[in-house]
Amino acid sequence: MTAGIIGLGLIGGSMGLALQNTKLIKKVVGLDNNVTHCEEALRLGLVHEIVNFEDIKKCDVIFLATPVDAIIAIMQSLADIDAGTTLIDLGSTKEEIVKNTPETLRKNFIPAHPMTGTEKFGPSAAFATLYNGGVVVICKSKEVEDIHLTRAVQIFSHIGMKIFFMNPKEHDCHTSYISHMPHALSYALANSVMRQEDPKSILILAGGGFRDMSRVAKSSPVMWSNVFKQNRKNVLEAIKNFQTELEKCRIMVEEQNWDELEDWMKNATTLHKIL
């Protein structure tokens, strides 16, 4: 089986490396609209070969690993691929992508979201074990043909992923809480420190907690503004729910309700019983 990857950053590049370590795929080719990324991907061995768009179309399985807006755009140009070709997208949002899938692709399209990543991006951020041990959400449609679903399940399990089936609506709602809104918090935390008079003196004191909470604020602004755009309604809802919680905390501190604050903190710790 041959695999083609469009978008050779952290997600696509790591997929290239992971696929090369499976026995399912004999050749991995790739393509990126950034020429430097193509050269880097080849040099780093993320793919065996850089090919053009028409050659990507001839692969047995094609992965879309670009920012989510580009995934929708690229799908339109793939509408004429062979019925035997499996198309898998790896984007962080699912509802808009599913809604905008060309009719002719619905039988061979697998909307998937590997819930894994790091704050780094670009080909140099890719590594072979990114997917190993992580969770992938597959939003299978009613129209999808069994051969393509089977193939996707095989590939994801062979690169070490735990598979969850979920509908796109549910996926976008859940990920707004588990991933998208937390990115907004991390960016806001970083900005609130950077806007202080002397951020350097503050950051000298940074321990593990701050480093962990601000880590995802390193993530690609292009990718994430795109995610917020495609999952706007859920992101807004999750931010508002977070704002309600934080405002509760602020009022308890303002009004010096320390016992109540301690109870509120205790409730938060229950999360770790199920995490």
Added chain:
Amino acid sequence: MTAGIIGLGLIGGSMGLALQNTKLIKKVVGLDNNVTHCEEALRLGLVHEIVNFEDIKKCDVIFLATPVDAIIAIMQSLADIDAGTTLIDLGSTKEEIVKNTPETLRKNFIPAHPMTGTEKFGPSAAFATLYNGGVVVICKSKEVEDIHLTRAVQIFSHIGMKIFFMNPKEHDCHTSYISHMPHALSYALANSVMRQEDPKSILILAGGGFRDMSRVAKSSPVMWSNVFKQNRKNVLEAIKNFQTELEKCRIMVEEQNWDELEDWMKNATTLHKIL
């Protein structure tokens, strides 16, 4: 030199282990108002011996490693210690502690804050390398005698810490951004997920980013409501500044100002150039 530690949780217990690994201290004794903690600390070898309050007073150096309210209370009972005894507190706030230091203790008191910790607490959370490589803030007063400052600097450097001198006001303001407010965010994030209809289904999807951001929401509610109480003004200010940033983000998403959102995210990424 003998060391006495009051409070044998993560901070005090780890100090006990770290001190035992230095050549400066020949015996470490301890005390905790929780009898189970005393037994556990002894069993885990965090201290050589559990002693009573009067015996702690006879040590060459005494560490206060309780929640911050208790640090202030205990200091009042230590007002009669020998002039040669060094007293070091390890609390997360400094202004209130310094303000409430008994007059007689000002010559031998070193207000210190090791900017390190984990979300775990109690004696079983203690480990020997907690302090190694971390930063400790020392808020030295004008009244402190050189012998005590020298001793504190020696001890902290021997357990592998990088020392920063800072006044209590500056410390409390900086830590509200780097540590206290981020804890409020983490607790609020955990609560906003836990108040959703089906938190389990959401948490199944948790990747590294969410785990990192919610990690400190495991921290001791007793300790942290106490910190918020003692650093109330700065915590409120930092929360308000964060709220302003997050609201900017929400409005950009609401009004679909995607380019502006991308710029706001880009500004946040600059934090990592100096972190």
